[in-house]
Amino acid sequence: MVRGLAQVLATRRHAARKHPYQVRWTSSLSTMKHTLVRLLIGTVHPPTTLLTQAVLALSDAVEAVRPDRQFPRLNPGKLKPGFHPAYCRTA
Known part of the structure; x- marks a missing residue:
């Protein structure tokens, strides 16, 4: 709710x-984390x-929304078949 007011x-x-x-x-999560604690304590x-x-x-704390800046992310881990070596099944 506070982020909505700040956005307006x-x-x-x-x-x-x-x-x-x-x-x-x-930024909104970080700010509200500290603010909520102060509100609950009542200081x-x-x-x-x-x-x-x-x-x-x-x-x-704002950032510009630029058009056409969404690029597909290349995640090579999803392209490989099987498990990650740390999670491989042992025979």
């Missing part, structure tokens, strides 16, 4: 740029200030 804020901030921007998923009063700071921090 980031979209408004970066509307004039060439590419659309999205909030980084890993910050009122908790809305902590959530507001988290939303503002997440709206700054």
